[in-house]
Amino acid sequence: MIHRYQLGGLNIVLDIYSGSVHVVDEIAYDAIGLYEETSREALVDTLFAKYGDREDVTREELFELYDQIGELKASGRLFAPDTFREKAGDLKKKTSGVVKALCLHIAHTCNLNCSYCFASQGKYHGERGLMSLEVGKRALDFLIENSGTRRNLEVDFFGGEPLMNFDVVKELVAYARVREKECGKNFRFTLTTNGVLIDDDVIDFANRECSNVVLSLDGRKEIHDRFRVDHAGRGSFDVIVPKFQKLVEARGGKNYYMRGTFTHANPDFLKDIEVMLDLGFRELSMEPVVCAPDDPSALNEEDLPIVMEQYEKLAELMLKCHKEGNPFTFYHYMIDLSGGPCIYKRISGCGSGTEYMAVTPWGDLYPCHQFVGEEKFKLGNVFDGVDNHEIQCEFEACNVYARPECADCWAKLYCSGGCAANAYHATGSVTGVYATGCELFRKRMECAIMLEAAKTLGNDE
Amino acid sequence: MKHIQTLNTKNLCESAKNGGCGECQTSCQSACKTSCGIANQQCESAKKD
Numbered sequence: 001m002i003h004r005y006q007l008g009g010l011n012i013v014l015d016i017y018s019g020s021v022h023v024v025d026e027i028a029y030d031a032i033g034l035y036e037e038t039s040r041e042a043l044v045d046t047l048f049a050k051y052g053d054r055e056d057v058t059r060e061e062l063f064e065l066y067d068q069i070g071e072l073k074a075s076g077r078l079f080a081p082d083t084f085r086e087k088a089g090d091l092k093k094k095t096s097g098v099v100k101a102l103c104l105h106i107a108h109t110c111n112l113n114c115s116y117c118f119a120s121q122g123k124y125h126g127e128r129g130l131m132s133l134e135v136g137k138r139a140l141d142f143l144i145e146n147s148g149t150r151r152n153l154e155v156d157f158f159g160g161e162p163l164m165n166f167d168v169v170k171e172l173v174a175y176a177r178v179r180e181k182e183c184g185k186n187f188r189f190t191l192t193t194n195g196v197l198i199d200d201d202v203i204d205f206a207n208r209e210c211s212n213v214v215l216s217l218d219g220r221k222e223i224h225d226r227f228r229v230d231h232a233g234r235g236s237f238d239v240i241v242p243k244f245q246k247l248v249e250a251r252g253g254k255n256y257y258m259r260g261t262f263t264h265a266n267p268d269f270l271k272d273i274e275v276m277l278d279l280g281f282r283e284l285s286m287e288p289v290v291c292a293p294d295d296p297s298a299l300n301e302e303d304l305p306i307v308m309e310q311y312e313k314l315a316e317l318m319l320k321c322h323k324e325g326n327p328f329t330f331y332h333y334m335i336d337l338s339g340g341p342c343i344y345k346r347i348s349g350c351g352s353g354t355e356y357m358a359v360t361p362w363g364d365l366y367p368c369h370q371f372v373g374e375e376k377f378k379l380g381n382v383f384d385g386v387d388n389h390e391i392q393c394e395f396e397a398c399n400v401y402a403r404p405e406c407a408d409c410w411a412k413l414y415c416s417g418g419c420a421a422n423a424y425h426a427t428g429s430v431t432g433v434y435a436t437g438c439e440l441f442r443k444r445m446e447c448a449i450m451l452e453a454a455k456t457l458g459n460d461e
Numbered sequence: 462m463k464h465i466q467t468l469n470t471k472n473l474c475e476s477a478k479n480g481g482c483g484e485c486q487t488s489c490q491s492a493c494k495t496s497c498g499i500a501n502q503q504c505e506s507a508k509k510d
Binding site: 017018019020021022023024025027028031065068069072076077080083084087091094098100101103150151152154188336337338339340341342343344345346349350351352355356368413416419452453456457 | 464468471472489503504
């Protein structure tokens, strides 16, 4: 399978099953499109009829082009066959059976009251609560005990607002640092915060202990303050921005993400990214809102063309900044073409419910944070382990080939079938697909690969 | 005339032979966190640092 597209002045051909990326001129772009259904003579005739009036095009050269395409096919870098389908289940098995990441719901409560919150203002449609140190320690031990030979273990301090239970966060990290030495593991912590409670103590801790920090900021003040308000209805922009700036400045180059949400109120989210840049932030992410379709903040059909255009303009801006020597990162456009994930990972996806689980303040296990509060998805708890094997089997069976809708999608080995929670909420099945999310994902991948190609070609000049 | 430039990419078919160590970052793709498609990730064993 191939995917051809034109973006940013480039003609790009992706070979899906080999992972190859080719940047081609318009003649080769047409030739590759015709190659599988056209004989050598007929292809050259067709191309010569279209391009023969150009001085640099001869029939001999078109024959050479045809043969070059044949060589790429023979070397497995174009029209590579799908050799993964039959062994998809086995490939996924190799990366499952162990737990290597937990999302710790340190606090099911929040000091903000954002109406668009997927987690119902941090409560996840349940009681407010804070994770005790005992439950947290047991969760870390559960992770170690179930991690097999995996060395790198990830823990995300999540909520609600995790800094509302900061003392437990600090004690858990101290506990993990002892345990990792005893067990030959390496913990990587991430903190996701709205910023309200950031102070010097938090900054020192986050920059010392957290491999990544996710900071919630929606961009323009009026956009941010529309949703991200405290319980008295006051916007949080002016409170958090100076704190974020101080934290990032002190971070000294370690990873962070300024993470925004765009909604029906701001499908033109590039303006929000520009505000983040003006504020001095360089590692950015903007995410489409996750909510019910009838929610007033939900993106609708009319928003989608705007969003698509924004993704393209964003790529253009990134390329411009890159050329000017002042680059910035957009999380979705990070792609490592030569050192990215292997086929096992590409088929297996996020590992929710198998490699990755969420832990509630009371120690209950769910396939991921988005399933917390949906009782039928409760997998077990950190004290007794997983006992809902029926649900876990559903997640074990999730791989890109388990979704019929993905069969003809060129992006499947870039997304591995997408988010099970989004699929469930959109279709009622974890092996369904969230079609709107797919559209956005494909656009982002086209932009990301174009950007990478443009940078590579620019560097070669 | 150079019609086709092939970028240096990981060969997925080759990666089937020796991949699957499982040490890579978990790729939560949910947009309510920071959605990380697998494409965003690095191979842990290929990291130079």
